[in-house]
Amino acid sequence: MQYFGIAMPSEKPSALSIGLMSGTSADGVDGVLLEIHDQARPELHATCSQHYSDSTKKKIRKTAKRKIRDASEAAELDMQLAGICAGVVNRLIEHSGPARIAVVGCHGQTVHHSPNSKPPFSLQIGNAEELARLTNLPVVSNFRSADIQAGGQGAPLAPAFHQAVFASPRENRSVINIGGISNITCLPADPVLDVTGFDTGPGNTLIDNWCRTHFGCAFDKDGEIAKTGEVQLDLLNILLDDKYLKLETPKSTGLEYFNMKWVKEKLGLWDGYGQCSDADILATLTEFTATSIADALNALTPGVSRGFLCGGGAHNPLLVSMLARRTDFGLEPTTTLGIDPQWVEAAAFAWMAYRTVQGLTSTLPSVTGASRPVIAGTLHAPPAASRVCSTAQS
Ligand SMILES: Nc1ncnc2c1ncn2[C@@H]1O[C@H](COP(=O)(O)OP(=O)(O)OP(=O)(O)O)[C@@H](O)[C@H]1O
Ligand SMILES: [Mg+2]
Numbered sequence: 001m002q003y004f005g006i007a008m009p010s011e012k013p014s015a016l017s018i019g020l021m022s023g024t025s026a027d028g029v030d031g032v033l034l035e036i037h038d039q040a041r042p043e044l045h046a047t048c049s050q051h052y053s054d055s056t057k058k059k060i061r062k063t064a065k066r067k068i069r070d071a072s073e074a075a076e077l078d079m080q081l082a083g084i085c086a087g088v089v090n091r092l093i094e095h096s097g098p099a100r101i102a103v104v105g106c107h108g109q110t111v112h113h114s115p116n117s118k119p120p121f122s123l124q125i126g127n128a129e130e131l132a133r134l135t136n137l138p139v140v141s142n143f144r145s146a147d148i149q150a151g152g153q154g155a156p157l158a159p160a161f162h163q164a165v166f167a168s169p170r171e172n173r174s175v176i177n178i179g180g181i182s183n184i185t186c187l188p189a190d191p192v193l194d195v196t197g198f199d200t201g202p203g204n205t206l207i208d209n210w211c212r213t214h215f216g217c218a219f220d221k222d223g224e225i226a227k228t229g230e231v232q233l234d235l236l237n238i239l240l241d242d243k244y245l246k247l248e249t250p251k252s253t254g255l256e257y258f259n260m261k262w263v264k265e266k267l268g269l270w271d272g273y274g275q276c277s278d279a280d281i282l283a284t285l286t287e288f289t290a291t292s293i294a295d296a297l298n299a300l301t302p303g304v305s306r307g308f309l310c311g312g313g314a315h316n317p318l319l320v321s322m323l324a325r326r327t328d329f330g331l332e333p334t335t336t337l338g339i340d341p342q343w344v345e346a347a348a349f350a351w352m353a354y355r356t357v358q359g360l361t362s363t364l365p366s367v368t369g370a371s372r373p374v375i376a377g378t379l380h381a382p383p384a385a386s387r388v389c390s391t392a393q394s
Contacts, residue, residue, distance in 0.1 A: 013037065013038060014035050014036060014037045014038065015035070015036050015102040015354060016033060016034070016035055016036075016045070016096055016100050016101050016102060017033075017034050017036055017101070017102050017103050017104075017105065017350040017351065017353055017354040018031060018032070018033055018034070018089055018092055018093075018101060018103070018104040018105065018137075018350055018353075019031065019032050019034060019104075019105045019107075019345075019346040019347055019348065019349035019350025019351070019352075019353065020085050020088060020089070020104065020105065020106045020107060020346060020349065021107045021345040021346040021348075021349055022052075022081070022085075022107065022108065022109045022126065023107075023110075023179040023180050023181075023311075023345060024110055024179060024180025024181050024203075024205060024254060024255055025179055025180035025203075025204055025205065025208060025219075025312060026052060026057050026060045026061065026064075026109065026180070027051060027052065027057075027218070027219075027312070028049055028050050028051035028052045029049065029050045029052075029081075029084055029085055029088050030047070030048075030049050030342060030343060030345065030346040031047065031048045031049070031050075031085075031088035031089065031091075031092050031346055032044055032046070032047050032048075032092070032343050032346040032347050032350055033045045033046040033047075033092045033093070033095055033096060033101075033350075034347050034350040034351065034354075036350075036351060036354050041165050041338070042165060042347065042350075042351060044338075044339060044343060044347060045095055045096065046092050046095040046096075047092075047340075047342075047343050047346075048088050048091045048092050049088075049342070050084055050087055050088050052084070056077075056080065056081075056084070057218075059073070059077050059080075060077065060109055060111070063077055063111045063125070064110075064111045064112065064255055074111075074125065077125060078125040078126065078127045078130075079127050079130055081108070081109055081125060081126035081127070082126055082127040082128070082130035082131045082134065083130075083134065084126075085106055085126055085131050086130075086131055086134035086135050089104055089131070089134075089135045089137065090135065093135075098135070098136065098137060101137050102138075102354060102357065103137070103138050103139070103140055103353045103354055103356075103357045103379075104131065104132075104135060104137050104138065104139045104140070104353065105139075105140045105141075105143075105349035105350050105351075105352055105353025105354070105356075105377070106126060106128055106131055106139055106140070106141045106349070106353075107124060107141070107143060107345075107349045108124030108125055108126040108128070108141055108142070109124060109125050109126050110122065110123070110124050110254065111123050111124070111125055112254075112256065113144075113154075113155065113252065113253075113254035113255075113256065114254075114256065115148055115152070115153040115154050115155065115252055120148050120154075121145075121148065122144040122145065122148060122154045122155065124141065124142065124143075124144070126141070128140075128141035128142070128378070128380040129380050131380070132380040132381060132382045132383070133382065133383055135382070136382045136383070136384060137382055138357065138379060138380065138381055138382055139353075139379070139380045139382075140352070140353035140356045140357065140377040140378065140379050140380070141377060141378060141380065142377055142378040143157055143349065143352060143376045143377045144157065144376070145378075146363075146374040146375065146376055146377070147363045147368050147370045147374050147376060148370075149374075150365075150370035150371050150372055150374050151369065151370050151371045152250070152363065152365065152368030152369050152370025152371075152374075153250050153251065153252040153368045153369055153370075154252070154368065155183070155199060155252035155368065156177075156183040156185070156197055156198065156199060156252060156367065156368075157348065157352065157362075157363060157368075157376065158175075158177060158183070158185070158197075158344070158345055158348040159175075159183075159185040159195055159196075159197035159364055159367045160195075160348075160352070160362050160363060160364050160367075161344075161347065161348035161351045161352065161362075162175040162185040162187060162195075162197075162344075162348075163185070163187055163195045163364070164351065165337070165338075165339070165347075165351075166187060166308060166334070166337050167187040167195075168187070168189060169189050169191070170189055171189050171305040171306055172186070172187065172188050172189050172302045172303060172304055172305045172306075173186075173187040173189075173304070173305070173306050173307070173308060174186050174187065174297055174300065174304040174306070174307045174308070175187065175307075175308050175310065175334070175344075176293060176297065176307055176308065176309050176310070176311075176323075176331075177203070177310050177311040177344065177345065178203040178204060178289075178293070178309065178310075178311040178312065178313025178314060178316075178319070179203045179204065179311040179312060179313070179345065180202075180203055180204055180205040180208070180255065181199050181201070181202060181203050181205060181253060181254060181255075181258070182199065182200045182201060182202065182203035182289070182292075182293050182311070182313065183197060183198065183199045183200065183203075183252075184197060184198065184200055184293065184296055184297060184300070185197035185367075186300045186302075186304065188302050189302075189305075190302070193302065194364075194366035195364055195366055195367065196249065196300070196366055196367060197364070197367040198249045198250060198251050198252065198296070198367065199251060199252040199253045200245075200292055200293045200295075200296040200297075201242075201244055201245055201253060201258060201289075201292040201293075201296075202258040202288075202289050202292065203289065203293075203311060203312075203313050204219060204289075204311075204312055204313050204316070205255060205258055205259070206258060206262075206263060206285045206288070206289060207219065207220050207226070207282065207285055207286055207289060207316075207319075208220075209259065209260050209263070210260075210263070210278070210281060210282050210285055211225065211282065213260065214278040214281075214282070215278065215282075219312075220282060220286070220316065220318075222315075222316065222317055222318070223286060223316045223317055223318025223319060225279055225282055226279065226282045226283040226285075226286040226318050227283075227318055228279045228283075229277060229278075229279030229280040229281070229282055229283030229284075230276075230280050230283060231280075231283045231284050231287045232270075232272060232276055232280055232281070232283075232284045234270060234272055235266070235267070235270045235272060235273075235281070235284050236284050236287055236288055236291070238266050238269050238270050239266050239284070239285075239288040240288065240291060240292065240295075244257060244258075245292055245295070245296075249369075250367065250368055250369030252368075263285070267281075286316075286318055286319055286322060287322050289313075289319060290319055290322035290323040290325075290326060291322070291326060293323055294323055294326035294327050295326075297327055298326075298327060303329075304327075304329050305329055306329055306330050306332070307327065307329055307330065307331045307332070308331075308332060308333070308334045308336070308337055309331055309332070309333050309334065309341060310333070310334045310339075310341035310342075310344040310345070311341060311342075311344070311345065312341075312342070314333050314334075314341040315341070352376055352377065353377060355375075355376075356375055356376060356377045356379065357379060359375060360375065361373035361374055361375050361376075362375070362376050363376055
């Protein structure tokens, strides 16, 4: 099989694919090397993370808040992120050699997610053409656009992967990904029932933002700061009285909505502000995050029998214990299903990219609300393959 002049290993029993994820927390790039089999579950062969420097994080936040001087700043960041992604790919291929890699799936850094605007769009940066050049590998990027063009939210996209690797005919499972934004997937045991999923609201983003602005740290490690505060119930109720949380599915959200402006507006509605500590507010934001996820989980049909946690929030024991208190089913990390919480999203994009080059769909209209499943992403051929392609056409 040939795709853009690249020989695809469809005749082989398995293929290697690399997935790169840099989520809304903008903490760095997570990468995995995944072996995808025809019949069996994919296997994780290698993993690698590259944290962003503080200056890169600042540039991402500035771009997302549209506070950049001009387009050249965004373009420079686009190329810089491609370089960081290439570093992760090059470390991953030390495990296999480049020859065996079928494709790289690079999600890119979301700087604006706006599926309900006119026209709707979701913008990820991290120049895929440059990544293909730097790694000399085919790269699939821009995973969300085709679903949005088909009338969907373009998010969340991982549920199709969750279905492929985590579903069980014996129990209704839920996958709970607590990244910057939190999303859940409902995997019914009954194969006749649709897989559902949506963004529940904030994951770590409000906690991270509050920590950065009031405690000078990037996140609340192990929930240690929030543990010193007291949850403010009146404020919690104000936070929970929110229009996104009440929206019907399909729905997705981003940092355009759940941000410090949102927190300040809510604090403005509370007469206790000024009489409590910054740690009290952090504790309340953590409880709010857990409650919004738990409420979404408890409303799922069919009811969940087991919940599997992934994303960085799975490492916050306070957040997890608050979530456990508000749900009546067992919660465990995805490690028990064979993938450590940190790598699930990156593995999802390795899987999706491989399906893309095979011409297979990888989105679920029951999740995103699109009119049909789509082949997600755009393929960028490496320079050598592009030359083969243009020679063949001329
Ligand atoms: N030990 C820890 N204690 C508390 N929070 C943690 C810990 N480790 C990670 N985190 C949280 O996880 C976040 C990073 O999570 P993750 O990488 O899953 O988010 P993301 O990049 O937005 O991902 P995605 O959008 O793909 O779901 C950090 O910003 C931090 O808030
Ligand atoms: Mg991350």
